[in-house]
Amino acid sequence: MRFTLKSVTQCGCRLGTLSCQREVTNGENTHIIETPVCMLYTKKGSAPWLSIDMLKRIEKLPPIAHMHLSSLSDLSEAVEKFQQGIAKFTSMQDFLVYISVHDSGLEIPSGYNTKAGTAVWNKAGKKLVDPQLFIKCQEAFHPSFYQALSDADTDRKSGKKRAMKAVDRTLNFLDTILELHKKSQRLRDVGVFGSIEGGFYEEERKRSAKETAARDVDGFVIEGFHAQDEKNETFDVEEMKDLCKIVFENLPKGKPRLMHAVWSPDQVVMAMELGIDIFDSCYPWLVTERGGALVFSFDFDKTPQNEKDAGSSEGFEISLNDKRMCEDFRAPLPGCSCYTCQNFSRSYIHHLLNTAELLAPVLLMIHNFHHYFEFFHALRTSLKMDQFQKLKAMIVEQRPH
Structure with missing residues (x-):
């Protein structure tokens, strides 16, 4: 995976391209994606409510399908036996695949992450995923790129001690995952995005950004602002404007920045001015629901x-x-x-x-x-x-x- 930053506007918006290798019948080809871009939101690897044939009738489909470890973890054994990855398993082979830890359209129960792993949730309940199990799942799914395991269980009420713990756990997870990733032949062409944590504390956000940028990652996921209210609306971008500026000052400009959230149109334009390159598209699903x-x-x-x-x-x-x-x-x-x-x-x-x-x-x-x-x-x-x-x-x- 390679990101090329073409220009930065006076207001802070970034125009670039994301180049990814994708397997095709006769080998591989390079897929060029213009950014800023949103990804196709999915449930268990499929567009909500839509068959693949109906989905293809929609114009300007995003080139990236956004899937979630939380909903796919119970499919890992079946996909591993299938041996052709989650894209073909779900008939989404026309898309690049990005796998995040959680479903960005759902509120995640708080208080279940540990230093051993992160709790993911599906209809069967809670499942604790450690780095070893996490890499095993990624080898089975073989996405184009994925978000490394993280502890994003912070919100406005989280204390500094909790924010520090989130950063420490996430960095420890990342180190283990990068080591396992490098040893895996199956994942040699798969990108890894590191997560930036730290809650609403400037020092911890800065530490997380610096430490993650020092690792061999392909991009960054800005996390820890996930708390939703009763209307399923997330934070106001204005609330974390200063925090994002501090984070981005400590990240390389030549790598993509992704953020999960429920993006209403006004939040999108403000986030773009902060320098976000990749968005999800759970907002249309929430409106539909x-x-x-x-x-x-x-x-x-x-x-x-x-x-x-x-x-x-x-x-x-x-x-x-x-x-x-x-x-x-x-x-x-x-x-x-x-x-x-x-x-x-x-x-x-x-x-x-x-x-x-x-x-x-x-x-x-x-x-x-x-x-x-x-x-x-x-x-x-x-x-x-x-x-x-x-x-x-x-x-x-x-x-x-």
């Missing part, structure tokens, strides 16, 4: 001519559970080119939600993924055209009050 459809506008390069171009007055999303949708025969987002908006109305999806039909989340997932992926394409385009501030202003104006 609450019966919502994304409606925010990002057409920065067009003269406002209609509702979609001018920006939504409804905020970032609308609720199709709302009774007002019963007789609204417009598309979820008028003017959208996705399959859902071209063929179905708000009223019909409202009916599907009320009758608990499985088609409802399918149609919403198609639209929300489509809209979010188009948004990231617009973000990259705005940076190339030096119009990012215009797009940011448009997004901030639509922020719900």
Whole structure:
């Protein structure tokens, strides 16, 4: 894996490319990915609610599928016997695969990590994963790159002692994993991302960044801000702006930076200004789960001519559970080119939600993924055209009050 930083804008946004080797029928080829980029959010290796055929009908699909050790750990023996990796096992061979420790769309129970390993959670309950088991899983899955085992169990209420422990454990895990990784022939072409921990303490964040940067890692995951509220919304980027500046001052500019969180559009543009290169896309899934459809506008390069171009007055999303949708025969987002908006109305999806039909989340997932992926394409385009501030202003104006 190789990251090339092409430029840094005056506001701090980074434009670059990520080069990864991917196995194909006749050998290997190099996959070039433009950053900033979001990854395809998955559940157990598949896009939520969507078959692989339906997924491929969505435009501007991200080239990276984001999978989670927490949901895949019980599949490791089956994938190991399969011997062709998790991408082919899940019919996602057209994507590069990144495996994180936890599912970024779920709140993780606190207080179960130890110095021996990290607790991961799935439907079967808790499973403690140590570095040896972790590497065994990665050898079975054979992703393009993965997040090293970490202790990210910190939040606003965590004390300094807990933050120090998180940094120490994560560095110890990383050292063991890097040693095992180098000995593995199976993982010789797989990238490793080290995690930056330290809670909300500047000294610990700085120590974590310096120590991790001194290791032979391919990129960095900024972690430890995972706590969610009752609406499944994470921290405000403004809360950790100064912490990120300290972290990035101690990281090499030529390696990619990834952050897991529930990224609403306004949080995305602010995080990009901090210097984040890779995002997840669990936000469209969360919107789908609450019966919502994304409606925010990002057409920065067009003269406002209609509702979609001018920006939504409804905020970032609308609720199709709302009774007002019963007789609204417009598309979820008028003017959208996705399959859902071209063929179905708000009223019909409202009916599907009320009758608990499985088609409802399918149609919403198609639209929300489509809209979010188009948004990231617009973000990259705005940076190339030096119009990012215009797009940011448009997004901030639509922020719900």
